[in-house]
Amino acid sequence: MKKLFAILLTISLVAAVFAGCSSKKAGDVDEITANGKIVVGITDYAPMDYKEAGSDEWTGFDAELARAVAEKMGVDVEFKVIDWDNKFLELNTRAIDCIWNGMTITDEVKKNTSVTDAYARNRQVVVMKKDAAAKIKTVDDLKAIEKLTVAVEKGSSGEAVAEENGLEFVSVSAQTDTLLEVKSGSVTAAIIDSTMADAMTGEGTDYEDLASCVVLSEEQYGIGCRKDSDLTAKLNEIIKQLKEDGTMAELSEKYSVELID
Numbered sequence: 001m002k003k004l005f006a007i008l009l010t011i012s013l014v015a016a017v018f019a020g021c022s023s024k025k026a027g028d029v030d031e032i033t034a035n036g037k038i039v040v041g042i043t044d045y046a047p048m049d050y051k052e053a054g055s056d057e058w059t060g061f062d063a064e065l066a067r068a069v070a071e072k073m074g075v076d077v078e079f080k081v082i083d084w085d086n087k088f089l090e091l092n093t094r095a096i097d098c099i100w101n102g103m104t105i106t107d108e109v110k111k112n113t114s115v116t117d118a119y120a121r122n123r124q125v126v127v128m129k130k131d132a133a134a135k136i137k138t139v140d141d142l143k144a145i146e147k148l149t150v151a152v153e154k155g156s157s158g159e160a161v162a163e164e165n166g167l168e169f170v171s172v173s174a175q176t177d178t179l180l181e182v183k184s185g186s187v188t189a190a191i192i193d194s195t196m197a198d199a200m201t202g203e204g205t206d207y208e209d210l211a212s213c214v215v216l217s218e219e220q221y222g223i224g225c226r227k228d229s230d231l232t233a234k235l236n237e238i239i240k241q242l243k244e245d246g247t248m249a250e251l252s253e254k255y256s257v258e259l260i261d
Contacts, residue, residue, distance in 0.1 A: 027230040029073075032097055037075050040066050041082040041096035043174055047199040047255040048102035049079065061120075061195075061255040062100055068247055069238045083173065085155030088112040091226055098231060099224035102193060104157040113224030114232040119239055119248070120221040121258040123194040124161045125212040126150070127182060127201060132189075133213040139165060142189070142214055151178035151187045158191035161216045167191075176200070179207050191216065195257055220260060 032038045042049040048062040058079045070077045082090045087099050091113065099113065104122060109115055126142060127133070136142050143166075152158040154171035158178070162169040170187060172178055178190035179200060194212065201210040225231040242248050243259075252259045 028097060028226065029230050029234050032073065032075055032231070035075070037078050038066070038070050038073065039078045039080055039095070039097045040100045041087060041090050041098065042079050042101040043081060043084050045102055045175055045193075045196060047195060047257065061251050061257045062102060064251055064254075065119075065239075065242070065248070066100055068242055069235060072238045072241065073234070084153060085173075087155070087224070091224060094226075097225070098235070102195060102221050103224055104193075104219040105222040106157060106160070109222070109224055112227075114227050114229050116223040116225070116232055116235050116239070118220035118222050118260050120195075120252075121260060122219045122221055123215045124158055124191055124217040124219065125194045125197050126189050126191055126214040126216065127179065127197050127210050127212050128189045129182065129209055130211045133211040136213040139214055139216065143167070145188060148189070149187045150189045150191050151181040152191050153178060157217070157219060158193070162191055165216065179210065182210060183207060193219075198256060 042058070042062070044050055045060075047060050049058055049060045051058060063079065066077050066079075080090075080096055082096065082099075087103075090096050091099055102120075102122065103109065105115055105118055126136065128136065142148065148168060150162055150167050150169045151172055152162050152169050153175045154173060156175065158175070159169065159171055169191075170181070172181065175192045175196055178187075178192055181187045182190045194215070197212040199205075201207045201212065223235055225235070239248070248259055251257070
């Protein structure tokens, strides 16, 4: 009887080990490969992710970079527009595989994601109507404006910078909306990424009457993956390859995005 009990116990332990192995969760890279696509969370944000007039295809620095990475992974890309203020929820509920949209690496991002190495530089800048912008040289000049109100994207670095500087602000759903607010005159200024300001304001754009003035912060962009995800290391590996083969340099020149060496 003891011998039989020992045999049954051994069988039970072996079965438990195999059950544990079979129930072990696959890594994100394996799941993406099995699905045949990587789902990328974005917002409409030139020059990183946007659509040309009359086109349904996403283009931009990050969009092209994501496609180049996906090609090396042997999968397609699905771009999913998300509410930027809910980006971590979208990631952790597995609605997306990563947040890849000119995302500034902040303490909050590091806390909520496994973020890749930084790949591009950015700044938070103040955008105003040209005549007004020409008179603003410092943050103190900005604060001296009577009844100053700035527009920021909800949940963005621009919102955080506005808070840090004690500025009265209104939060909108997208960075592009901040420019509409300035153009309409409902706010005095916007705080947005310099990459967007360079691409969307000035001569030849829809916002020719707007210009950037004060730089409020220096930043770096990264890609947010789920905590402990093996996708982070995979993205770092492939982006390093794309730097070495010149792909990143070509995209930098095409979209006027400053790379990090």
